[in-house]
Amino acid sequence: MAATAVPRPTATATATSPGPTLASRRRTRRLAADIGLLAVAAAFVLPLAWVLLSSVDPHADLRVKVPDGLTFDNFDAILTSDITFTPLLNSLILCGGATLLTVVCAALAAYPLSRFRSRLNRPFLLTILFATSLPITAIMVPVYALFVRVNLIDTAQGVIFFFTASQLPFAIWLMKNFMDGVPKELEEAAWTDGANSLQSLVRIVLPLMGPGVAVVTVFSFVLMWGNFFVPFMLLLTPDQMPASVSINEFFGNRGMVAYGQLAAFSIVYSTPVILLYLLIARRLGGGFALGGAVKG
């Protein structure tokens, strides 16, 4: 995947005409680089190979091996509403709801930050940036205690609100940077026609920064989809659990661990985020990325 996410090399041997020794040295160096990269790739691919091979292996265990035959029994066994569909639906409700809320709030908040000059912008943005990098894990115990007091524990809306709040700083920051890229002249016409801020945001600015909105949306969704700790802490009822938590049931509750089924479930659960990442990879790849986006 993600050929697109890997940046292009800087200009190679084409520009000047270096001597033949330099050219051959370059070739050797390219070969060495290829070998080095392939070695790392080989080490990295082993766990991935395990999940792919085990999912179609009738006798899967813990090591990478050629399957004893090709079977889709593992997928058949897990594709039930109990094991797969309910948790995935729960994930979709929690992450979809929180992503929607995040994107709407972030777009609204980014607009004045990007369009109006104010003394408060800089302190506000610095606070946002500061909050971006706080270790959210650390506040989960107090959040639990707080949610117990205000009766939000074990509710979907509680998780959605917390997901949103923890994702908002980064989403606002990204959104504001994308919005800065839309020239304000385009809006001025609408302003003279009497459009208000909201109309101008919804009809002009957001459509023009579609790819930016897509990045914020996909990025928020992917992070929440993979988040384990937040639903693990804030939800209690088993049939409310999203896939990130329910996957742990393959250990423990069901007796002997069925590794083939665990692998099959892992694939079903991971596929949506991998597809979504591919969707935005090109965009992230260009002037990558989180670091780049944070750098502005």
Place this chain on the structure above:
Amino acid sequence: MTAAAAPHATDGPETVKAPPGRPAQTPSKHGKLLRALARVLPLSPAVVLLLLFLAGPIAYCAYIAFTDLQLTGQAHSSFVGLANFRKAFRDEEFLNAVWLTLVFTVVSSLLGQNTLGLALAALMQRASKPVRTLTGGIVITAWVLPEVVAGFLLYAFFRKEGTLNAILDWLHLPSQNWLFTLPILAVSFANVWRGTAFSMLVYSAALNEIPSEITEAAEVDGAGGWRRMWHITLPMIRRSIGTNLMLNTLQTLSVFGLIWVMTRGGPGNKSQTLPLFMYEQAFQNSMIGYGTAVALLLLLVGSLFSLVYLRLLRTEV
């Protein structure tokens, strides 16, 4: 995206004169107030959510860290001052968790992700396109996978019956039960596997911005690969190195799911980093107050890193 110029360059509709279509507003106090309100209003949903669900818990955290709040059956908690913190610094298990967190951060973030990410990015500058694409794809897939799935994959890899030992057997090297003998190293490697892509992407972007004339000139002058790396490349990307180290460290400080899935912090507490320690104190031992005190310490360390990070970016915001 030019954050550098942004806050000053964007003077929006405020500079636009009153629209001719509407009756010109007199700059009365009333109009000014309305306009200010219209500007603040879009911010309010985000601000309310942030205050209620982010700032609120942080403030609450700072409060219950000084109480003896427990999980169950307690009419009301009482203020105990610094008792939780005093207890922590006398608690062997807490000190053990601090030490393991340090090991975990240094091995997986500083040495692992950061160095390997830089090496991969540097090699990618020279490698052929198919190899670059393949390696990038694999490393990024490891990064995109949900945390818990990554945990299971690496659990299978490091288990006694797992892939790593199979390979060691095949090479006639001594195998061992990695998750039992060296759990903190196993989870550190797992974090390297999962997190290296981020550093790789940050450094790839940074290296691409170095003008090729500079490295080529040094090459013609006969500077070898390592010398060019040390004297030219690294100084030119030092800002990215700083940013990347900060973000990696902050991410690593809050890893919970990966370790939870692989070892549950065990065996014993041999891979119990601070987040897992905090969780155990609060929920297995029912001492929310104590767990929160640990959380507050973690939050303070995180805030320090975060401030350093802001300083690094200061010229650009």
